[in-house]
Every structure is written in structure tokens, then in C-alpha cells.
Amino acid sequence: MFSFNDIHIIMNVRLYLLALVLLVFAGLLPQTIHAQPAGDGMRVGRDENGTINNAMYFKDGEPLYHWIQKKKSTRFNGDWPVEKTLGYLNTELGVSLDISMETSLCLERIGDYFLETHKDFKTTEKFYLATTHLLEKLENRPRSGYMYFFLGNLYQNWNKPKDAETWYRKSAEIYKELPASYSGSYALILKAIFTSYLQAGKKTEAVYYIEKYLELGIPDSNNPDERMGLLAYLGDGYWDTGRKQEALDAYMETLPLIEAKLGITAKEYQEVVYTLASRLYKDDFKDEAIPLYSNLLDLNPVHLNDNMYLDVYGSLLEYYLEKFNFRMLTHVAGKMAPFISKFKNTNKEFYVGQAELFSTLFQYDGKYDLAEQYMLECIQLKRELYSETDPRVGSSLIDLGIIYMQMYNPDQALSVAEEGMNILRKGTGIPEQATLNYLVIQGMSQVYNHDYKAAETTYKEILQKSPRGGLAEFDYAVTLGTLATIYWYLKDYSLAENTYSEAIKIAEKTGITSLREFANMMGNLSMVYARAGNLTEALKWNASAIAKYREIQNELHPDFLSQKINRCMYLEETGAIAESVSGAVECNETIVSMVDQNLLYWSENEMESYLNIHITRFFDYLHSNYLRNCVSNPQLAGKAYNNQLFLKGLLLKSSGKFQQAVAGANDTILSALTEQQRNIHAELEKLYTLPADQRETDPEKLEQEFSGLQKQIKQRISRLAEKGSLNSNLLMNEEIPFTRVRNVLAPGEAAIEFMSFKYFHNCVETDTVYYCALVLNKESEWPEMIFLTTGNQLEELLGKHPDEIYNPENSGLYEKIWKPIEKSLKDIETVFYSPSGLLNRIAFAAIPNENGQVLSQQYKLTCLGSTRNLSDSYSSVQGQSGMIYGGIDYNTDTITLKKLARPYSIDKQAPTIKNEISRSLRGAAWDYLPGSRSEVREISRIMSEGNMLPKTLLEQEATEESLKAMNGNSASVIHIASHGFSFPATDLYDFRRSQMAGSGHQAYTNAENPLMRSGLLFAGANHAWAKGRSPSGAEDGILTAYELANLDLSATSLMVLSACETGLGDIKGSEGVFGLQRSIFMAGIKSAIVSLWEVPDFETMELMTLFYENLMKVRNPETAFQLSQQEMRTRYYDQPSLWAGFVFIR
Incomplete structure (x- = not known):
């Protein structure tokens, strides 16, 4: 029920009636009473104006009620005519009562006496009725109405509600019809009536009189304190009599008054809102209750107990689930998360259920980072509550796989899903839903890998095994829609159209059309029509999809952006160029915002997949549009330029920003997370140098753990930024126009x-x-x-x-x-x-x-x-130190390598794990480079003469350890004259790799990670490369780009890689070259000189000597390189391979 506690307006009825007697009747009730002199007969009281206001008949000095009580002269009927009643009393008592105002007052006082002294309701009734009849005979309507009220009050106290209501209603009707001068009296009568009812807890009976009272609009009813109470009781009365819409109106008018008086943080206010919302919700006024519940949730209502809070939460979830409004469901989940989190330690099973729910909701809303976070928590707690191999853990791992698939990480999705299935296979049976989810992951992975025929088979199996009816029917429609998309990729457009149409019809029949998947079906069908040249139908279905996305307020999802970009295509094709261009520019801005947002939370691998699968394709269309229309819309070229500035090296920039944020945070949690990350990276370095059949640990598991730590670090940085402990600008990708x-x-x-x-x-x-x-x-x-x-x-x-x-x-x-x-x-x-x-x-x-x-x-x-x-400012080499490697002995024996490794403190090196596991048949060898010895000696001399402080490491001393020891404290210039290698991806033919087939070089030549297929060789490298085993207690002498990327060489202004193919690698979209070139910048180095092809030993020595001579003169490496290359061009003009193979990059 609706309760106000401390804001009741009801006063004590007895006190109120007394006040009424004293104040109500102007002209009838005086300000001052002047008593008549003592004596027998009628004694009359008058006011200062001489108006009668009180009367009592006396006999033998005693008031008449004394004689009535003594002689028991009450044997008359209250319904008698007044003449008969007076005749009876005059005969019985020997008095002379007549039809007059004085007699009416006397009879009223006699009734008061029997009521107040003896609680004799029956006798009081007789005298009150007699008084009423007398006043009616006198046609004194104001006084009659007055007595009607007291009769109503008498019957109410006598527990005769029907009689009470009859006389109350007659009283109100009398005063309603009196002249305006009596309006104040009318209000007080009404107030007295409803107050009497409310005091008795009879809210429904009070409704009529409260209504009439409020209709008067007199000052008292506009008083906020009084008005909010009256409206509340009016609402209760309406509600109890089934007038629920009127009750709702009254309640809604009440709340702002309560809020204004108490404030939204007051306990009373929050309890009132909760009580009202609960009443409305339980009585099927859900649409009206939900805003109240939502307001409570936004208030963070500390005054509600846990059960109330959970009731608010549960009602909101139930309501929005019925509406399939996942945006609001995730809003509720987000608001409740801090409250629910307190159960993580006190009621783990409850929290697990909520974490699963949160994960599901955030999936539907496209917030996959939060979905993953809650599912990981759920899995961890299930492992603690049950066991590592509990089937509930297995099912959750498959659910996690679904999330990873939505995050464009199919490899990780398959990995965790397979782990989950392995657990379930060992149990008593595999749940039907787990089987279906596993098949979905398999099917989507096949789509990502362009194996559309296999995906078709998988999705047909899913449809065959899927349940039908109810909510499952919509899932069936979604699966059918995915199969239609597979037909699209298979270029069977007719079958795609028919299948999309069938899926849409099935979804519509379920009534569940407020989900993103339904919008996608319509949007995808539009693509089929566009492909067939039916742009009218294409635009129609596309408009429906866009409208649906806007309806469900999921406008930042990539799928919605796909529909908007499709619309731009269709419009351009129809000749609506201006509208197409305008839409493309709008999409452009949205894409940039989406990427920026995801950069804050997703791992680098996830972002790379996200960019490749969605963002690159979006920009491909935009840039196609801009190219076609830039002549008439030159600003589009500016957009394209801005996009290049934004996209190129995006992940590299983002990684650098987060590293800066970690370094500047001074946070122990961040430090611990980054230490874990470094250790995992070091273990991965070890694993990746081994052939796949010799790896005791699956590197994919470590990669997943590494990505997880990346995300934890990002989340921690974001939280520190939100608290003001860290400059949030450090996290944002600066958009340079x-x-x-x-x-x-x-x-x-x-x-x-x-x-x-x-x-x-x-x-x-x-x-x-x-x-x-x-x-x-x-x-x-x-x-x-x-x-x-x-x-x-x-x-x-x-x-x-x-x-x-x-x-x-x-x-x-x-x-x-x-x-x-x-x-x-x-x-x-x-x-x-x-x-x-x-x-x-x-x-x-x-x-x-x-x-x-x-x-x-x-x-x-x-x-x-x-x-x-x-x-960015860039001019000269900063610092005076140089580290120079050359004349390297690739055949240094293991004893010497271990001896040379000892002086380099492990503390100064990036974390690494020495590889002591044998490698099979490393038959190839790297030859000594005599020109590199002469090169570095000459460079050392030039540096010394140029007032730099070079340190030259030759032959056996040019160890990998010495380079890694510079981690965090590197030289201004690092020059490495050695062998370099860069192998293309395994799906591309490479002559050198074909020659090495079967010799055990697969760890480098066939690695999936392109940073493992590029590297530099140091002392002793042939032992690991050709002999099949790296030395125990020392590095293997093969520095991969993967290892280089994990070093901190940010104090280095220039790295010169005087080796073959050091500028090559896999080319990955806007991120550029993945090889040594990328690793140099990942390590924080400002600029580099790298090679594009195999460079000859002697001519390389010439170029490098010229470069350092010029560098000591001009102190600008960029200018020095250009001067040196000009000279080499002069010497070898007709042989570009001898002078043009190196490039300077910053």
C-alpha cells in the first residue's frame, strides 16, 4: 500500500470538530459568548453582535438533560415530526419548548451530553434527529447542513457506515448549494468528513469528499504539504475501488510534491517511489511502473534494503526482456553491477547466475568486452565452486567461444570451445544448447576462413538440430538468415533471397522483431536485391533495417554501420550523389569513433581482426566513393587524407600510448600485470623458436593469456583515468587532420x-x-x-x-x-x-x-x-653513444657463448627463457661477412673522430645478450652489420624455404607470426640454426623481430640494420610491414635504415661508411643518408641493386 509515514495530514477528529464548532459559521458561531442571567426557562448565549449561538433550558436550576436522564424521558422516536417530539418532551418534563432556533440549540446540546458523557449513541441519535427536523422546519439550511455532518459522524462512530455516508453526503450537498459566502464553511465540512473517514482508515469512503474539497481550489488545497497527502489518499481510494487510471493520475501528481518537500535522496521519498512502483507493476501497470523503478535505479537508492533493490532489478529485467529491449537490459545490468558485485564473495552461486546473465545481455548489445569480462568471472567462480572439469564449466567455455567469435577472434573461439567440449565429452552427456553453440562457432570460423561449402553443411546441421517454437523459433530464424548469408558468399543469389525471405517471415511470426539480428536479415536481403539491380527493393529493405536499428537504439554496432554504408552505395548507384556523399562522410565519423572506443578495451589481436573484417571493408567503400566523387566534392580528398593519418600504424600508435600510460601511472596493480605480460612474452619467445612438434606447451593458450592481460591492463588504465589518477588523453588516439x-x-x-x-x-x-x-x-x-x-x-x-x-x-x-x-x-x-x-x-x-x-x-x-x-619534431641524433656490431662469428662455440653471456646482467635484459630443447636437423649455415668487420671498424673510427663514444663488438663478443642488455638504457645509435632474414607467409612460395625444407628451420621459415619470420643473426647463430640445438645457459644468437619488439630501446634515435631484407615482412593493411621494420618502432626507436632486398657485402660497407662520415658533419641522419645515397648512385648508376636497396624511415 501507498504509505507516507511522517507526512500524514490527518488530525485528531475530536480536536478538529471542536475547531469546526468554534470557527465554521460566520453569523451563527460568535467570536465571544455573552451568557443570559441565571434562572429557569431557556438560557441563551449570544455573540458580540447579539446573534444567538448557544442555548439550554433550565428547570429548578438544573439543565434539561439532567431531568431527561432522571425521568428517562427518551421514549420517543427520532423520526417523529418535530411537533410530536416537542409535545412529548413538554408533557414528560413540564417545560415549554417551542419551534425556535433556541430550542434547536438546546436539543443539540442534550444530544452532545449523552454522546460525550455516556457514549449513548441511541439517545444522541434521537436528539440529533429532532434537532435536524426542527431546523428543517425553520428552513435554516446552513444549520441543517451542520447537523447532517454531526449525524454522519455519529453514525460513523456507531459503526453504521451506510447511515454515516447518507448524512455526510446530505451535508455536503447542502453546502455545495449555499451562496459563495459559505464556501469556506463548505470546505471545512468536506475536510471534516474526509478527515473522519481517513482517521478510521476508510480511504474509499473519503474519496468523494476529497474530490469535492480539491475541486474548490481554495488556498488550503493548494498548499503543497496538504495537497500531496490528499492526492496520495485519493489515489489509494481510487485504487481500492478499481478506478486505477484515476489513481495513477493522482499518484503521478503526488510524486513531484513529495520530491520537492523531501528531496530525492530522502529515505521517505525512495520508499514511497518503491512502494508505488511495486503496486503498479504487480497490478499490470508495468509501463507506468518502469519509469519509477528506473528513477530509483539511477538514484542508487541506499535506503532500500537488499530485497527491495533486487525487486527493482528483477522487475526491470523482466519488463525489458518481455520487450526484447537489450539496450535497456544492458543499461540496467550496468547500473546494478556494483550492487551485484558485493555477492561475489558472500553468495557465489547467486553471483555466477548474474554474471552469466550480464554476459548474455552485453553480447546482445554488442558490448563484447564486458560480455567477455563477466563470462571469464563466471568460469573462474564455477571452477572454485565445483571443479575444473565440471560440465557447467564446459558449457560456459563454449559460451565464451561465442563471445570471441563475435569479437572477430575465431582462433581463440575455437580453442576455448574445444576445451569446453572436451570437458563435456567426459561427462554424462552434452547439453543440446552447448552442441548448437559449438556448431555455430565451427560454422562461423569456416565463414571467416572462406570455406563456405563447409559452413553451409555446418549450418544445415544446426538447423536440423535446433528446437522450434517459442523463443527458440526466433533463434531458428537467425540461423536460417546466416545460412542465407552463406548462400550469398557462394554467389547463389536466388537461394539467398528465398532463404532471407523465409527467415524474415518466421521471425515476424514470433513477434520478436526488436533485435539486431532481425534488422540484419532485412539489411542483408537488401543486398541481394541490389546485386540483382533492383535498387527500389534494395532501398526499401535497407530503410527498414536502418529504422529497426534506430528503434532498438543500437546505432554503434558494426552491423548498423554496414546498413548505412549499403544505403550510400544504393543511393550512389541511383544517381543521388549528394545524399550518398553526405551519408558516406557521416559513416566515416562513426567508424573513427567506433575504432577509438574499442581501442580502449580490446586486445591487439582482437583489434587486428576487427580492423581486417569490418573497418578495412568500410573504408574500402568510402575511399571508392571518395575517388569517384572527389572532383566535384574536393573535401572528400581531405577525408581520405585524414583517414590515412588515422589508420596507418593505428595499433602501433595505440600500443605506444598504453605503454606510456603504464610507465606514468605508478600503480602497483599495473606493474604486476605488465610483469606477468613480460614473462608470458618471454615464454612465447622460447616456444616460437621450437619446431611445432617439440613444443610442450600450446602457444595459442599463452597468446590468449597474453591478450587477456592486455585487456586487463587497458581496463585498469581506463579506471585510473576515470578516477583522475591518470591523464585520459594518454589513452585516446589523437586524430590529426x-x-x-x-x-x-x-x-x-x-x-x-x-x-x-x-x-x-x-x-x-x-x-x-x-x-x-x-x-x-x-x-x-x-x-x-x-x-x-x-x-x-x-x-x-x-x-x-x-x-x-x-x-x-x-x-x-x-x-x-x-x-x-x-x-x-x-x-x-x-x-x-x-x-x-x-x-x-x-x-x-x-x-x-x-x-x-x-x-x-x-x-x-x-x-x-x-x-x-x-x-613531430625531428632533427639530429640525440646523445653521444653508439653500439656497433659486425664481423660476427656465427660459429662461436657454446662454451665461449656461455662465458661471454655471464657479464650481461639478467636484470638489464628483457625477460627471456633460454631455449634448451633440441631442434631437428638444422642443416643450413650463415657465412662470415668480412666486409662487415671492415665496416664497423671504420664506423667506430668515424664516430670517435666525431666526438661520439662508440662501443664495438666483433666476432665472438657480438652476442645477442649484449643487445638485450641495453633494454631500458640503449645507445643513441645502434648499428648492426650482419645477416638478416625475412621469410614470406607459408602460403607464398619462397625459393630459400624450399631449399631448407626438412632441415628443421620451420620455427623461423614456417612460423605463423610474421615477427618470427624476420630477424638478425649474432654470435653462435649457426649452432642453433644448423646444429639442431641452442646452447644451454646462453642466447641462441638469433634475434627475431618478435624479441626485438619486446625491448625498450626508446633512448635510441637511430638503428641501422646493415643486413639483407631488414625492411621486408608481411604487409598487413594500414598497419604496414610486419617484420624488423615494425619491431624497431615497437621498441621505441625514432628512425631506422633498413634494406628492401639482398644487399652485397662490399657496397653495403661503402654506403655505411659514407653515411657516418656525413652524419658526423650534418648531425641529421635523414640528410646524411640522402647525401650518401647520392654518392653511391654516382658510383653505381647503372646498378640500382648496389645503391638503392636501403631506405631511411621515420
Whole structure:
């Protein structure tokens, strides 16, 4: 029931009636009573105006009620006519009562006497009725109404409710019809009546009189304190009589008054809101109750006990689940999470159930990071409550696999799902839902791997095993929709259309249409129509999908963005260019926001998958659109340029920012997490150097643990930022507009962002990769977007020896990638460029033009990871120290290696685990490089003469340990003259790898991780590479890019890798080259010189000697490199392979 506790308005009825007698009747009830002199007969009291206000008949000095009681003169009927009643009393008592106002007052007082003195309701009734009849005879309506009220009160106290209501109603009707001068009296009568009822707990009886009282609108009823009480009681009365809508209106008017008086944090307010919400919810006024419950939840109602709080929570969940409103469900879950968390230690089983629920809700809302977090907690607690092999753990692991699949991490999804199934297979049986979820993971993994026929088979099996009816029917429709998507990928568009249509019909019949999956079915069907050229139907279904997404308020999900981008395609195809372009720009902004948000929580592997599966494709369409329309909309080239600044090296930038945040946090929890991460990385280094058949631990498990720690670190940093303990700007990916690059350019300078993307044509994503240039100079209002060539044409050009590619008579590269932009470089002398895709393999300095000159003769060329780096200051090498490696003895024996390893403190090295497990048949060997010995001795001399302090490590002393010992305290310049290696992905043919087949080099040549397929060799490397076993107690002499990336070499301004192919690696979209080049920047080094092909020993020594001579003169490595390359070009002009193989990158 609705209770107000301390804010009741009811006063004591007896006191109130006394006040009424004294105040109510102007002209009838005086301010002062003047008594008549003593004597027998009628004594009359008058006010100061002479108006009668009291009377009593006296006989023999005693009041008449004395004689009535003494003689028992009450044997008359209250219903008698007044003349008969007076006749009886006059005869019985020997008095002379007449029909007058005085007699009415006398009879009333006699009735009061018997009521107050003897509680004699029956006798009081007779005299009150006689008084009433007399007043009616006198036609004194005000006094009659007054007596009607007292009769009603008498019957109420006598427990005669019907009689009471009759007289109360007659009293109210009398005063309602009196002139306006009696309105105050009418209000007080009404108030007295409902107060009397309320005091007796009869709220329903009070309703009529409260209504009439409030209708008067007099000042008292507008008093907030009184009004809120009256409205509350009115609401209760309505509710109890079934007038629930009127009750609701009264309650809703009451709440703001209570809030204004007490405040929303008051205990009374929160209890009132809770009581009202519970009443409404239980009586099927759920739509009205939910806002009240939601307000309570937003208030964090500390005054509610746990049961109340859980009732609020449960009601909200039930309501929104019925509506399939997962956005609000996740909102409720998020608000309740702090409260629910207290049960984690006190009631683990309850918390496990809530954690599972939270995980499911956040999945539906696309908040996969939170879904994963709660599912991991659930699994951990189940292991504690039950056992590691309990079937409940197995089912939850499969559920976790579903989450990883939604996070675009199919490998991890399959791994944890298989772990879960292994647990279930050992039990008494596999739950049906677990089987279905496992099949879904398998099927989606097959889709990710483009094995669509296998996926078709899997999804048909899922449909066959899926239950039907109820909620399961919608799941069936969703599965059918996925099968339709598989038909789309199989290019069976007719079957895809029919299957989507069937899925939509099934979903509609269930009534469950407020979920993202339903919107996707409609949006995907639109794609089928677009493919068939039916753009009218395509736009219709696309509009339905977009409207549904907006309805369910899930507009930041990638699937919604897909539908918006599809709409841009359809509009462009219909010729609605302006609307298409506007939509594309809007989508562009949304994509950037989505990526920024996920960077804060997802691991690097998850982000990489997310970028590859969704974000890259989104940008592919946008850039296709921009290319087609940039002439008439030049601002689109600016958008494209901004995208390149945002995307290139995105994960590398993000990783660097988080490392900075960790370093500056001074937080013990972060320190512990990063230490765990370093240890796992070190163990992975060990495992990855072993052939797969010799690994005792599955590296995939460690990779998952590593990713989990990454996310914990990010979550911890985010929490510290929220608390103000850390600058939140450190976490955000700074979005640099092209205007900032333009502003740092000087006259005569230009910046070129090369870009590559899969081209979209006529609503269809093609397999053709387009290469474009975005050219910007000081005077540009907008960059120019210029088409260059395609990926197939580039691959054809690059599949030759460097001397043929860069032959002065071969202008193929020039025609494809430079001539189209040359007209935009008028009066330009300096070009800062950032390559993309296959352009990372091109030595731009050596590209010959149609006149036989090379580009480095026309321009001063500077290669950048991104032209955004121009906004960072860069000039000279900072510091005076140098570490130089060369003349390395790759055959150093193990005893010497262990001896040389001792001086390097393990504390100074990055965590690593020595590999002591044998490797099979390492038959290949690395030859000594005599030129590298001469090279480093000459460099050491040049540095010394240039006032730098070089340390040169030759032959046996050039150990891997010595490099790792610089972790956290590295030299200003690190120069390594050695062998380098870079093997392509295993699905690409490589001659060297084919020659090494079966010799045990698979740990490097066939590694999945591209950072393991690139590296440098140090002392003793042949022992591990060729002899099949690395030395116990020492590093193996093979520094992989994976290991280099884990070092802190941030004090180093320049690393020179004077070795073969150190600039190569796997090219991964906007992240660039995954190999030594990437690892250099991951280690924090500012700039690097790396090679694009196999470089000869002697000519490399020449170039490096020239470079350091120039560096000591100009102190700027970029300028020194350009001068040195110019000189080498002069010496070997017709042999580009001898002078153009190295590039300087910053």
C-alpha cells in the first residue's frame, strides 16, 4: 500500500470538530459568548453582535438533560415530526419548548451530553434527529447542513457506515448549494468528513469528499504539504475501488510534491517511489511502473534494503526482456553491477547466475568486452565452486567461444570451445544448447576462413538440430538468415533471397522483431536485391533495417554501420550523389569513433581482426566513393587524407600510448600485470623458436593469456583515468587532420599519403586493389586524390630483379606510380611520402623517369611511416653513444657463448627463457661477412673522430645478450652489420624455404607470426640454426623481430640494420610491414635504415661508411643518408641493386 509515514495530514477528529464548532459559521458561531442571567426557562448565549449561538433550558436550576436522564424521558422516536417530539418532551418534563432556533440549540446540546458523557449513541441519535427536523422546519439550511455532518459522524462512530455516508453526503450537498459566502464553511465540512473517514482508515469512503474539497481550489488545497497527502489518499481510494487510471493520475501528481518537500535522496521519498512502483507493476501497470523503478535505479537508492533493490532489478529485467529491449537490459545490468558485485564473495552461486546473465545481455548489445569480462568471472567462480572439469564449466567455455567469435577472434573461439567440449565429452552427456553453440562457432570460423561449402553443411546441421517454437523459433530464424548469408558468399543469389525471405517471415511470426539480428536479415536481403539491380527493393529493405536499428537504439554496432554504408552505395548507384556523399562522410565519423572506443578495451589481436573484417571493408567503400566523387566534392580528398593519418600504424600508435600510460601511472596493480605480460612474452619467445612438434606447451593458450592481460591492463588504465589518477588523453588516439600536416610544410615541399583499398564497383566489392596518391602542399585548400594503378599491375612489375625494375630504360614504375602525380608537384623540391601496401617494397629514390633520371635526382625524398610524423619534431641524433656490431662469428662455440653471456646482467635484459630443447636437423649455415668487420671498424673510427663514444663488438663478443642488455638504457645509435632474414607467409612460395625444407628451420621459415619470420643473426647463430640445438645457459644468437619488439630501446634515435631484407615482412593493411621494420618502432626507436632486398657485402660497407662520415658533419641522419645515397648512385648508376636497396624511415 501507498504509505507516507511522517507526512500524514490527518488530525485528531475530536480536536478538529471542536475547531469546526468554534470557527465554521460566520453569523451563527460568535467570536465571544455573552451568557443570559441565571434562572429557569431557556438560557441563551449570544455573540458580540447579539446573534444567538448557544442555548439550554433550565428547570429548578438544573439543565434539561439532567431531568431527561432522571425521568428517562427518551421514549420517543427520532423520526417523529418535530411537533410530536416537542409535545412529548413538554408533557414528560413540564417545560415549554417551542419551534425556535433556541430550542434547536438546546436539543443539540442534550444530544452532545449523552454522546460525550455516556457514549449513548441511541439517545444522541434521537436528539440529533429532532434537532435536524426542527431546523428543517425553520428552513435554516446552513444549520441543517451542520447537523447532517454531526449525524454522519455519529453514525460513523456507531459503526453504521451506510447511515454515516447518507448524512455526510446530505451535508455536503447542502453546502455545495449555499451562496459563495459559505464556501469556506463548505470546505471545512468536506475536510471534516474526509478527515473522519481517513482517521478510521476508510480511504474509499473519503474519496468523494476529497474530490469535492480539491475541486474548490481554495488556498488550503493548494498548499503543497496538504495537497500531496490528499492526492496520495485519493489515489489509494481510487485504487481500492478499481478506478486505477484515476489513481495513477493522482499518484503521478503526488510524486513531484513529495520530491520537492523531501528531496530525492530522502529515505521517505525512495520508499514511497518503491512502494508505488511495486503496486503498479504487480497490478499490470508495468509501463507506468518502469519509469519509477528506473528513477530509483539511477538514484542508487541506499535506503532500500537488499530485497527491495533486487525487486527493482528483477522487475526491470523482466519488463525489458518481455520487450526484447537489450539496450535497456544492458543499461540496467550496468547500473546494478556494483550492487551485484558485493555477492561475489558472500553468495557465489547467486553471483555466477548474474554474471552469466550480464554476459548474455552485453553480447546482445554488442558490448563484447564486458560480455567477455563477466563470462571469464563466471568460469573462474564455477571452477572454485565445483571443479575444473565440471560440465557447467564446459558449457560456459563454449559460451565464451561465442563471445570471441563475435569479437572477430575465431582462433581463440575455437580453442576455448574445444576445451569446453572436451570437458563435456567426459561427462554424462552434452547439453543440446552447448552442441548448437559449438556448431555455430565451427560454422562461423569456416565463414571467416572462406570455406563456405563447409559452413553451409555446418549450418544445415544446426538447423536440423535446433528446437522450434517459442523463443527458440526466433533463434531458428537467425540461423536460417546466416545460412542465407552463406548462400550469398557462394554467389547463389536466388537461394539467398528465398532463404532471407523465409527467415524474415518466421521471425515476424514470433513477434520478436526488436533485435539486431532481425534488422540484419532485412539489411542483408537488401543486398541481394541490389546485386540483382533492383535498387527500389534494395532501398526499401535497407530503410527498414536502418529504422529497426534506430528503434532498438543500437546505432554503434558494426552491423548498423554496414546498413548505412549499403544505403550510400544504393543511393550512389541511383544517381543521388549528394545524399550518398553526405551519408558516406557521416559513416566515416562513426567508424573513427567506433575504432577509438574499442581501442580502449580490446586486445591487439582482437583489434587486428576487427580492423581486417569490418573497418578495412568500410573504408574500402568510402575511399571508392571518395575517388569517384572527389572532383566535384574536393573535401572528400581531405577525408581520405585524414583517414590515412588515422589508420596507418593505428595499433602501433595505440600500443605506444598504453605503454606510456603504464610507465606514468605508478600503480602497483599495473606493474604486476605488465610483469606477468613480460614473462608470458618471454615464454612465447622460447616456444616460437621450437619446431611445432617439440613444443610442450600450446602457444595459442599463452597468446590468449597474453591478450587477456592486455585487456586487463587497458581496463585498469581506463579506471585510473576515470578516477583522475591518470591523464585520459594518454589513452585516446589523437586524430590529426591534414591541415596540421599542411601547416608544417614549407614552400617547395609536398606530402604524399599513398593509399590502397579494394575497389567497390556498382554495389559490389571487387578483388581489385586500387592504389591512389593524396598530394598536399603548402598552398592546397584540399589534398588531391589521384588514381595510380592496381595491385595486380604492381605485382607484375615487382616480380623481377632490382636492376631490371629500376633500370634507367624501364619506366614502368614511373608510369604507374609517379607520372600521374607529377603535375601536382610543380615547383616542389622536397617530397615527404608514406607508402602503402606493395609500395613499401619500392625504392622510390631509384625509380627512373621517362628521361632516364631517377626521382632522387629530381626531389629530396623522405620516407615516413605516416606524414603525421611531420608534426613531430625531428632533427639530429640525440646523445653521444653508439653500439656497433659486425664481423660476427656465427660459429662461436657454446662454451665461449656461455662465458661471454655471464657479464650481461639478467636484470638489464628483457625477460627471456633460454631455449634448451633440441631442434631437428638444422642443416643450413650463415657465412662470415668480412666486409662487415671492415665496416664497423671504420664506423667506430668515424664516430670517435666525431666526438661520439662508440662501443664495438666483433666476432665472438657480438652476442645477442649484449643487445638485450641495453633494454631500458640503449645507445643513441645502434648499428648492426650482419645477416638478416625475412621469410614470406607459408602460403607464398619462397625459393630459400624450399631449399631448407626438412632441415628443421620451420620455427623461423614456417612460423605463423610474421615477427618470427624476420630477424638478425649474432654470435653462435649457426649452432642453433644448423646444429639442431641452442646452447644451454646462453642466447641462441638469433634475434627475431618478435624479441626485438619486446625491448625498450626508446633512448635510441637511430638503428641501422646493415643486413639483407631488414625492411621486408608481411604487409598487413594500414598497419604496414610486419617484420624488423615494425619491431624497431615497437621498441621505441625514432628512425631506422633498413634494406628492401639482398644487399652485397662490399657496397653495403661503402654506403655505411659514407653515411657516418656525413652524419658526423650534418648531425641529421635523414640528410646524411640522402647525401650518401647520392654518392653511391654516382658510383653505381647503372646498378640500382648496389645503391638503392636501403631506405631511411621515420
